[in-house]
Amino acid sequence: xxxxxxxxxxxxxxxxxxxxxxxxxxxxxxxxxxxxxxxxxxxxxxxxxxxxxxxxxxxxxxxxxxxxxxxxxxxxxxxxxxxxxxxxxxxxxxxxxxxxxxxxxxxxxxxxxxxxxxxxxxxxxxxxxxxxxxxxxxxxxxxxxxxxxxxxxxxxxxxxxxxxxxxxxxxxxxxxxxxxxxxxxxxxxxxxxxxxxxxxxxxxxxxxxxxxxxxxxxxxxxxxxxxxxxxxxxxxxxxxxxxxxxxxxxxxxxxxxxxxxxxxxxxxx
Amino acid sequence: xxxxxxxxxxxxxxxxxxxxxxxxxxxxxxxxxxxxxxxxxxxxxxxxxxxxxxxxxxxxxxxxxxxxxxxxxxxxxxxxxxxxxxxxxxxxxxxxxxxxxxxxxxxxxxxxxxxxxxxxxxxxxxxxxxxxxxxxxxxxxxxxxxxxxxxxxxxxxxxxxxxxxxxxxxxxxxxxxxxxxxxxxxxxxxxxxxxxxxxxxxxxxxxxxxxxxxxxxxxxxxxxxxxxxxxxxxxxxxxxxxxxxxxxxxxx
Numbered sequence: 108x109x110x111x112x113x114x115x116x117x118x119x120x121x122x123x124x125x126x127x128x129x130x131x132x133x134x135x136x137x138x139x140x141x142x143x144x145x146x147x148x149x150x151x152x153x154x155x156x157x158x159x160x161x162x163x164x165x166x167x168x169x170x171x172x173x174x175x176x177x178x179x180x181x182x183x184x185x186x187x188x189x190x191x192x193x194x195x196x197x198x199x200x201x202x203x204x205x206x207x208x209x210x211x212x213x214x215x216x217x218x219x220x221x222x223x224x225x226x227x228x229x230x231x232x233x234x235x236x237x238x239x240x241x242x243x244x245x246x247x248x249x250x251x252x253x254x255x256x257x258x259x260x261x262x263x264x265x266x267x268x269x270x271x272x273x274x275x276x277x278x279x280x281x282x283x284x285x286x287x288x289x290x291x292x293x294x295x296x297x298x299x300x301x302x303x304x305x306x307x308x309x310x311x312x313x314x315x316x317x318x319x320x321x322x323x324x325x326x327x328x329x330x331x332x333x334x335x336x337x338x339x340x341x342x343x344x345x346x347x348x349x350x351x352x353x354x355x356x357x358x359x360x361x362x363x364x365x366x367x368x369x370x371x372x373x374x375x376x
Numbered sequence: 377x378x379x380x381x382x383x384x385x386x387x388x389x390x391x392x393x394x395x396x397x398x399x400x401x402x403x404x405x406x407x408x409x410x411x412x413x414x415x416x417x418x419x420x421x422x423x424x425x426x427x428x429x430x431x432x433x434x435x436x437x438x439x440x441x442x443x444x445x446x447x448x449x450x451x452x453x454x455x456x457x458x459x460x461x462x463x464x465x466x467x468x469x470x471x472x473x474x475x476x477x478x479x480x481x482x483x484x485x486x487x488x489x490x491x492x493x494x495x496x497x498x499x500x501x502x503x504x505x506x507x508x509x510x511x512x513x514x515x516x517x518x519x520x521x522x523x524x525x526x527x528x529x530x531x532x533x534x535x536x537x538x539x540x541x542x543x544x545x546x547x548x549x550x551x552x553x554x555x556x557x558x559x560x561x562x563x564x565x566x567x568x569x570x571x572x573x574x575x576x577x578x579x580x581x582x583x584x585x586x587x588x589x590x591x592x593x594x595x596x597x598x599x600x601x602x603x604x605x606x607x608x609x610x611x612x613x614x615x616x617x618x619x620x621x622x623x624x625x626x627x628x
Contacts, residue, residue, distance in 0.1 A: 187437060257472045264432060265541055266462035267488040275484070276474065 127353060131346030139347060143313035148333055149340060151313075153348055158315055159228075159323035160297055160355065163307065166232025166319070167239055167296045172289055174236070175243030182244070183251040184273050203241035208301040210238045215305035229319040231307025238302055239292040246288020250281035283370035290363035294356045300327040310336075326352040380407035383545065383575050384429060384464075388443035391424050391599075393436065398424045400599045401443070406545075411571060413590030413607060414579045417622065421599040422579040426547045429577070430464040431457055447545075462489060465538035466547040470554050471530030473522040478514050481522045481533055485541035500540050508536035509566050528559025535566055545575045553581060564589050583623050587611050595619045 142152035178195070186192040214234025224230040254277050262272040296302075308328035316323040330348045333340050384406040391399035399421040406412055414422045424433060431452065433439045445452045452460050462485075474481050482501040491497055501518075505511040510532040514525070522533055531551055538546055548567075552560040567576055567589055580586050586593055586607065593607045595616075603610060603619045614620045 257468070258474060260432070260435065260468070261472055261474060261537075262484070262488070263435060263457075264430070264461055264466045264468075265485040265488060265537065266458045266460075267484075268458055271488045275488070280475070 124353070127346055127349050130343060131348075131350035134341075134343040134347035135350055139344075140351070144311070145313070148311060148329075148337055149344070153324075153326070153329060153351065155313060155315055156324040156326045156329040156348070157351065157355070159307075159309075159325040160327075160352075162228055162316065162323060163231055163235060163303065163325055164293050164297050164359075166228055167235040168289070168293055170233055170236035171239040171243055171292070175240050175289075176247050176285060178240075179244045179247030179251060180273060180278075183248055184269065184277070199241050199244050202237075203245070205238075206301075207238060207299050208304075210234055210302040211304050211306060213237075214302060219306055225320060226305070226307060226309075226322050227320045228307055228316055228323050231303045231323070231325075232319075234302045234306045235296040235299065238299065239296050242292035242295070243285075243289050246292070247281070247285045250284025250288070251277060253284065254280045283367050286366050286370075287363045290359050290366070294359040294363075297359065298327055298352060298356055300331050303328055326355070380410070382406065382449075383408045384445065384447050386425075386428075386443065386445045389425075389428060389445060390442040391421065391428055391433065392440045392442075393424075394438045398599050399428070399596075402596075402601045403443075404594065404601060404604055406575060406577065407592075409571060409573070409575055410592060411567065411576045411578060411590045413586035413593040414577065414596060415581075415583055415586050415593060415622070416596035416602075418581075419598070420596040422596055423549050425596065426466070426549055426577060426579050429545070429547060430461045430466060432461070432466065458489075462541045463543050464545040464547065465541065465543035466549065467531070467534050467538060467551045469550040471527055471534055473525070473530050473533055475521065475523060477519045478522045478525070478533060479518040482537050482540045485537060489541060501536075504536040504540040505533075507539050507566075507570065508532045509562060509569070510536055526559070528555050528562055531555060531559065531563055532566060535563070535570075539570075543574065545577065546570065548576065548578045548580075550579055550581055552585065560585070583611075595622065597622070 139152040140157065141154050143155055144153065145151035182192065182195065186195075211234065214230060214237070218224045218230035218233050219226055222230075224233075258276045258280070259272050262276040267275070300308075303325055307323055307325065309322040309324050310332060312322055312324050326348060330345060330352060333348065334345045382405045385404065387403050389399055389402045390397060398419075402421075402425065414425060416422050427433045428441060429445060429447075429452075433441070447455065447460065447464065474484065476484075479501055482504050483497050486497050486500050491500065502511065505514060510529060513529060514533075522530065525533060531554075535546070552563055555563065564585070567578070570576060578586070578590055590607045592605065593610045594601060595603045595610065595614075595618075597618055603614060603616045605615070610619065611623055614623065
């Protein structure tokens with residue numbers, strides 16, 4: 108029974124990968140990866156979408172990593188158990204339960220309209236960042252809490268201040284957990300369509316973005332567009348796009364696995 | 377007898393975790409450069425008393441206290457925690473080392489107190505390790521992880537780490553409870569040597585150790601100070617029956 112249940116996890120992912128590779132790999136060529144789309148996206152490549160997704164992921168990280176890590180540090184190391192803290196913790200939990208399309212609408216209202224960023228990389232990154240926050244905060248909190256209390260006690264007992272204790276005795280040992288959580292949440296952000304739908308994604312923009320106030324193409328949205336909005340689209344191009352997106356996400360997850368293994372070797376307690 | 381100089385005195389000290397009172401109205405004086413033992417059965421408030429002296433109890437958010445503690449006639453409430461804890465160091469029950477090298481364990485204290493000059497730090501580390509009788513055993517392997525040391529060596533490393541910030545008082549919280557007799561003897565030797573320069577307070581569950589090492593002794597029971605006096609007389613002719621019962625092993 109247990110083995111069957113476990114297999115049920117493995118089979119779908121293998122099938123998805125197999126299906127996408129089988130149908131898409133033929134169309135993944137150097138031209139496909141490095142050229143802009145042509146002829147109503149039925150020919151050419153997806154280079155602007157790849158760049159757009161990478162730029163969005165970096166932008167998301169720039170916002171969500173500092174805010175997420177700092178708030179987790181506050182919650183674990185500084186916050187007293189009071190109404191405000193409980194409110195923040197409850198918000199983090201609920202933030203992770205909000206459907207991504209709602210984030211999209213929220214980002215559209217706040218960043219695109221109210222703050223006047225327009226449909227832009229800035230607005231899209233901020234929206235994705237808010238979506239990534241709960242995962243980063245939760246991962247960081249767990250990483251901080253997994254550092255033995257005795258390390259803090261040693262540090263305090265030698266007269267270190269709270270910040271010195273965090274800086275020298277807690278953060279160094281929680282970095283692997285923080286990095287893993289961050290990369291995982293960013294890889295999810297890379298694959299999301301709904302949050303970028305109204306905030307950044309361009310239907311067809313066969314050039315690279317010029318500033319953070321520019322629109323950009325992005326892989327998930329591009330995939331959505333060519334699969335549903337373009338008549339007579341060659342299916343193998345959709346699968347090839349899907350393949351590139353999955354490869355990108357796997358690559359990020361691989362980075363997180365390598366980081367984790369690297370730090371685990373150094374772990375001494 | 378010459379009147380001894382007081383370094384720490386507590387006045388009506390009451391300690392609480394939540395609503396639980398673990399120390400009741402403890403007032404006592406600790407003299408410069410003595411080794412004061414604190415004995416008593418489990419849950420008698422020994423550790424709480426020790427950790428009250430450098431405010432480590434406040435790491436637990438449910439802790440509160442009444443009464444006052446004076447360090448060199450100054451209320452410790454008015455001192456910065458950083459300075460107080462530098463001057464009153466503590467050795468924990470189980471050897472607790474940081475997962476860094478032997479050298480960096482000892483260098484941590486000086487580092488947080490702003491000593492960055494490499495030569496000064498090396499000199500401090502060497503002196504501290506010598507005072508804790510560990511230097512000869514580790515001088516060739518300072519860059520090795522401290523966790524590779526044996527339990528007894530780790531505990532002396534903790535003593536060296538505390539000495540590196542140049543405290544006036546060293547608190548020991550059952551420092552030998554996890555050690556074998558030979559390691560215990562080495563730690564006790566270190567304590568005897570440190571007597572010349574430091575005030576030491578030893579919490580121990582081992583009454584024989586208290587008799588061997590300390591000069592004066594406090595007997596705590598259920599958070600109350602039952603008896604305080606010279607170790608010799610406390611062990612040979614205790615004034616209180618409960619002290620007698622405890623040290624002769626009738627309970628506890």
